Amino acid sequence: MQTNNVIRVKFKDSKRYIFSSKPFTFQSFLECVANKFDLPTMDVKVFDDSKTEVDEEAFVYLLRRPDLGVLEIVIPGTANIDDSLSSSSLGDEGTSESDDTAMLITSPPEKNLAEEHRLAKMIEEILKTSPGGEKIINEYTRTKGLSDTRRRDMVKILVAHLTNEHGTSPSRRLKEEYAKGIISLFPCLADPRSKLGYEHYYNAEDGSGYLAWRIKTLQKEASEGRMKRPRQPQTGGPTADRQSYKEDCYLTI
Numbered sequence: 490m491q492t493n494n495v496i497r498v499k500f501k502d503s504k505r506y507i508f509s510s511k512p513f514t515f516q517s518f519l520e521c522v523a524n525k526f527d528l529p530t531m532d533v534k535v536f537d538d539s540k541t542e543v544d545e546e547a548f549v550y551l552l553r554r555p556d557l558g559v560l561e562i563v564i565p566g567t568a569n570i571d572d573s574l575s576s577s578s579l580g581d582e583g584t585s586e587s588d589d590t591a592m593l594i595t596s597p598p599e600k601n602l603a604e605e606h607r608l609a610k611m612i613e614e615i616l617k618t619s620p621g622g623e624k625i626i627n628e629y630t631r632t633k634g635l636s637d638t639r640r641r642d643m644v645k646i647l648v649a650h651l652t653n654e655h656g657t658s659p660s661r662r663l664k665e666e667y668a669k670g671i672i673s674l675f676p677c678l679a680d681p682r683s684k685l686g687y688e689h690y691y692n693a694e695d696g697s698g699y700l701a702w703r704i705k706t707l708q709k710e711a712s713e714g715r716m717k718r719p720r721q722p723q724t725g726g727p728t729a730d731r732q733s734y735k736e737d738c739y740l741t742i
Contacts, residue, residue, distance in 0.1 A: 500526045500562040511681050513552065515545040520676070522562055523602075529564075531602060536561045608670030612647065619646045633677045640678075640699070644690075647671070648703040657708050664691045664700055 494509045496518065507521050523531050535543040537551065538558040551557055616622030625643045629635055635643065647667055651659050668690035672679040679686035691698040 496557060497559045498522055498525070498562060499559050500528075504559065513548075514681060515548040517681055518548065526562070528562075532565065534563045534565055536563065605669070605673040608666055609673035612667070612670035612674045615647060615650045616643070619650070622646055629675050629677070635675070635678065643671070644699045644703050648700055648707065651700075652704065652707060657704070657711060659704070661693050664698075664704075665693055667691070667700055668698065 494512055496507050496513065498505055498507055500522070503526065505525055507518070507525055509517065509521070519531055519533065519535075522528065522533070535548070537543050537547075537560060541547075543551065543560065613626070616625055621642050625635065625639050625646075628639050651663060651667055655663055665687075668687040671690050672687045680689050683689065688694075689698055691700045
């Protein structure tokens with residue numbers, strides 16, 4: 490019996506198991522399918538055993554079934570969909586599954602792949618050129634996650650770069666790009682329970698998130714620093730000694 494975090498997927502003549510550490514969403518399912526089969530695009534169609542197209546609403550319903558069967562992936566435009574689906578039976582259990590492999594994922598929602606790639610490269614470049622950044626990348630590569638300490642280090646590095654490049658009050662668009670870049674480079678850091686996957690790093694609706702909080706901390710520290718700056722002693726004014734002036738003003742007759 491399949492569960493909602495184990496799905497068998499077929500693409501062309503290849504079948505694979507796909508596992509998730511958390512319940513799938515339709516978007517996270519598409520993301521890991523693209524990664525698993527090395528697809529060039531996320532623009533795919535999904536069909537169930539009855540050769541019926543599966544959309545997001547149907548996907549949620551199918552996950553509740555005790556036996557989900559095999560979901561087939563077809564890329565529109567690469568071949569006739571009917572021919573692709575009829576090339577073999579989706580429910581055929583005679584195919585050996587000895588080559589099936591597992592992949593543990595926590596994928597972010599579907600994004601534009603070109604934009605994801607650009608933002609991921611931006612975040613990677615910032616980390617690689619900043620002290621301590623390589624440790625963050627290495628820890629994620631090793632554990633598919635970040636400890637609280639490494640996560641705080643990453644936020645500090647990225648906010649420092651963001652504010653150095655764009656000032657202490659960067660635009661909402663820039664903060665969103667950095668947040669998107671984080672989960673594009675580190676997909677397992679995405680929150681599958683949220684709408685976009687990156688709101689815990691920056692939520693444009695209420696201005697919350699790790700990046701926003703760090704920026705506010707820097708703004709507060711800068712403001713307090715200006716307030717504590719010692720004043721320079723001033724000369725002149727109403728309390729200055731004007732005796733010498735008075736003596737110069739005396740007239741001799």
